[in-house]
Amino acid sequence: EPEVTQTPSHQVTQMGQEVILRCVPISNHLYFYWYRQILGQKVEFLVSFYNNEISEKSEIFDDQFSVERPDGSNFTLKIRSTKLEDSAMYFCASSDGGSQETQYFGPGTRLLVL
Amino acid sequence: DQQVKQNSPSLSVQEGRISILNCDYTNSMFDYFLWYKKYPAEGPTFLISISSIKDKNEDGRFTVFLNKSAKHLSLHIVPSQPGDSAVYFCAASVVSSNTGKLIFGQGTTLQVKP
Numbered sequence: 001e002p003e004v005t006q007t008p009s010h011q012v013t014q015m016g017q018e019v020i021l022r023c024v025p026i027s028n029h030l031y032f033y034w035y036r037q038i039l040g041q042k043v044e045f046l047v048s049f050y051n052n053e054i055s056e057k058s059e060i061f062d063d064q065f066s067v068e069r070p071d072g073s074n075f076t077l078k079i080r081s082t083k084l085e086d087s088a089m090y091f092c093a094s095s096d097g098g099s100q101e102t103q104y105f106g107p108g109t110r111l112l113v114l
Numbered sequence: 115d116q117q118v119k120q121n122s123p124s125l126s127v128q129e130g131r132i133s134i135l136n137c138d139y140t141n142s143m144f145d146y147f148l149w150y151k152k153y154p155a156e157g158p159t160f161l162i163s164i165s166s167i168k169d170k171n172e173d174g175r176f177t178v179f180l181n182k183s184a185k186h187l188s189l190h191i192v193p194s195q196p197g198d199s200a201v202y203f204c205a206a207s208v209v210s211s212n213t214g215k216l217i218f219g220q221g222t223t224l225q226v227k228p
Contacts, residue, residue, distance in 0.1 A: 004157070031214050043158065043203060043218040056213035091157050100146050100165065100209050103216065105157030 002026040004106035006092050012112045013082055021077045021109045023092030032075045033093040033103060034067065036060075043091065049075065082113045117141045118206050120219035128227055133191040135222050137204035140185065144206040148216070149178060149189045152201045161202075162189070165209075194226045 005024045013019050025032050034046040047057040049067055057065075066078045075094075079086055089110050093103040119138045127133045135149075145166035150158035164171040164178045164187065171178050177190045191198055201223050205216040 033214060033216075035216075035218075042220045043205075043216075045215045045217065048213045048215055050213075056211065056215050058215075093157075095214060097214075100163075100207075101214070102148075102160045102163065103214060104160065105150075107155070107157045 004092055004094055004104050006090075006106035006109050008109060009107065010110045010112075012114065015084055015113055016081050019079050019082055019111060021079075021090050021092075021111070023075045023077075023094075023106055024073055025075055025092065025094030026096075026104055027073070029094035029096045029104075031055075031095045031097065031101070031103075032067075032069070033095075034077045035091045035093065035105075036088040037091065037108075038085075038088040046077070046090075079111075082111075084113050087111055087113045117144075118204060118217050118219040120202075120204060120222050122222050123220070124223040124225070126225045126227065127194050129196055130193045133189075133194045133198065133224055133226065135189040135191075135202050135204075135224065137187045137189075137219050138185060139187075139206050141206070141208075141217075142185070143208045144217075146207045146209050147178070147180060147187050148205045148207075149176075150203045150205060150218075151198075152203060152221070158203060191224075194224075196226050196228050199224055199226050 032049045037043045089108045092106045095101040095103045148163040149161040152158045201221045204219045
């Protein structure tokens with residue numbers, strides 16, 4: 001069964017450093033998402049991406065964040081200058097439609113900012 | 115801004131009995147609702163969804179009920195099995211936005227005892 005994959009599974013970085021989280025969505029999906037879950041809190045929407053552009057972003061998704069689909073298979077989330085509060089589990093998801101289509105989630109990348 | 119709330123952080127039931135997980139929402143624009151299950155160190159896995167034009171959707175042991183006037187939905191698992199032990203998240207979206215953004219509740223940890 002097709003699945004969303006994410007690399008790395010864990011990332012430790014120093015505050016102020018740039019990180020890139022990578023995702024390979026399900027191959028025929030057209031809609032891509034990033035969510036995050038800070039330890040002990042709810043899963044929060046960060047951004048949705050369709051047709052090579054952001055379709056919606058949350059207030060969390062400030063200028064430090066960017067997303068890119070550099071080729072036909074990868075979808076990346078970049079944090080330019082990490083802060084302590086960026087420590088969280090980051091989930092990528094994809095779907096073959098917009099709303100009312102099931103989003104399939106990857107296993108997540110645990111980011112720890114020291 | 116808790117638009118989707120799961121007021122019970124945990125629930126414990128005996129194997130074979132019914133598990134009922136509850137979810138309330140405040141945004142009347144929400145018209146599509148989903149339940150996800152999450153095991154530790156994994157991403158959320160889709161379980162079942164319901165559109166606001168329905169009040170019930172069933173898939174095997176899982177049934178979701180929607181009460182729009184009360185802005186309440188519930189997930190029934192019958193019969194419960196030990197493998198159902200996980201964190202359950204309800205999520206909601208606004209279909210007309212067509213961005214797929216999901217708003218999640220805080221989650222309920224279900225423990226099914228053998």
